[in-house]
Amino acid sequence: MKLHCPRLRAVTQLAFRTLFSLIFLAAGAKHLLAPDAIVGRLVEAPGAALVSALASPKLLVVLSGAVLLLGGLALLTGTLTRWAAVALFAVLVPITLTVQVGAAEGMGPLFKNVALLGGLLHWAVEGGGAFSVDAWLSTHPRLRLPLVGAVGVLTVALALPALAARPPAPGASARRGADATERVLFLVQQPPQLKAALATGQQSLAGRGFPAREVEVLVCGPAITSLLAGDVMEARLAEAKQAGIRVVACGLTLTEKGIAPDKLSPSVEVVENGLVEALQRQAEGFRSVEL
Numbered sequence: 001m002k003l004h005c006p007r008l009r010a011v012t013q014l015a016f017r018t019l020f021s022l023i024f025l026a027a028g029a030k031h032l033l034a035p036d037a038i039v040g041r042l043v044e045a046p047g048a049a050l051v052s053a054l055a056s057p058k059l060l061v062v063l064s065g066a067v068l069l070l071g072g073l074a075l076l077t078g079t080l081t082r083w084a085a086v087a088l089f090a091v092l093v094p095i096t097l098t099v100q101v102g103a104a105e106g107m108g109p110l111f112k113n114v115a116l117l118g119g120l121l122h123w124a125v126e127g128g129g130a131f132s133v134d135a136w137l138s139t140h141p142r143l144r145l146p147l148v149g150a151v152g153v154l155t156v157a158l159a160l161p162a163l164a165a166r167p168p169a170p171g172a173s174a175r176r177g178a179d180a181t182e183r184v185l186f187l188v189q190q191p192p193q194l195k196a197a198l199a200t201g202q203q204s205l206a207g208r209g210f211p212a213r214e215v216e217v218l219v220c221g222p223a224i225t226s227l228l229a230g231d232v233m234e235a236r237l238a239e240a241k242q243a244g245i246r247v248v249a250c251g252l253t254l255t256e257k258g259i260a261p262d263k264l265s266p267s268v269e270v271v272e273n274g275l276v277e278a279l280q281r282q283a284e285g286f287r288s289v290e291l
Contacts, residue, residue, distance in 0.1 A: 013129035024072030031065025078132020085123040189221035237267040250274025
C-alpha cells in the first residue's frame with residue numbers, strides 16, 4: 001500500500017534531516033575542541049603520507065572540523081541545505097579515502113562513511129523540505145545573500161586559529177624542535193592509542209605539528225599489555241625511546257593485571273602510581289592529552 005501524505009512526508013524529512021545532522025555536529029565539535037587526538041589518528045592513517053604532503057595535519061583537522069560543524073548546523077536547521085550537503089560531501093570523500101580505506105578497524109567505519117555520502121547526495125538533491133529555513137527563505141529571497149555572507153564570515157572565524165599553524169618552512173623542522181618550549185604528556189589507556197601517541201610524540205620532537213622539547217607517554221589500563229617484551233609494539237617503543245620519548249607504565253595497573261615489571265620492554269620505565277605521575281607532570285607545566 002502506497003501512502004501519499006504531504007504532511008507526513010514533511011515530518012519524516014524533518015526527522016531524517018535532524019537525526020542525520022547529529023553525526024556531523026559531534027564530529028565537527030571533536031575536531032575543533034580536541035584536534036590533537038584527531039591528529040594522532042590522522043598521522044597513523046593509511047593515507048597519512050598523502051595528507052602530510054598536502055598541508056599540516058592539524059590545519060586540515062581544524063578546517064575540516066569547521067566545515068563539519070557548520071554543515072551539521074545547516075542540515076539541522078535546513079539552511080542552504082543543498083550547498084551544505086555538497087560541502088560535507090567534498091570533505092567526507094578525502095577523509096574516507098585517506099583514513100577509512102584500509103584502516104585497521106575493519107570495514108565498519110568505511111561503510112558508515114559510504115552511507116553518509118549516500119545521505120548527503122539525497123539532501124543535495126532534495127533540499128531542506130517544508131520545515132526548514134530554506135522554505136522560509138523562499139518567501140524572503142532578499143535575505144538569502146546576507147545569510148550566505150554570514151556563513152562565510154563564520155567559517156573564516158572558526159578556521160582562523162588553524163591558519164596560524166602553517167607547515168614549517170623547508171629546513172626549519174630541526175630548528176623548531178630545538179627551540180620548542182612545550183612539554184607534552186600523553187595519557188594512554190587503549191592499545192590502538194599507544195601507536196598514535198608515539199608517532200605524534202616523535203613528530204612533536206622533530207618540530208612538526210605541535211613542536212615540543214620533551215614528550216612523555218604514560219600508559220595505564222588495557223594498553224599496558226602493549227608494553228610487554230616481545231609484543232608487536234616493542235620495536236616502536238625502542239624507536240620512540242631513541243627519539244627522546246619517555247614511555248612510563250603505571251605500577252598500579254601492572255599489579256592489577258598481575259604483570260611483573262621485568263616482563264616489560266627495556267624501553268619502558270615503571271612508576272608506582274600513574275595518577276600521581278600525571279599530576280606531578282601537570283604541576284611541572286606539561287600539557288596533558290588524554291586519549
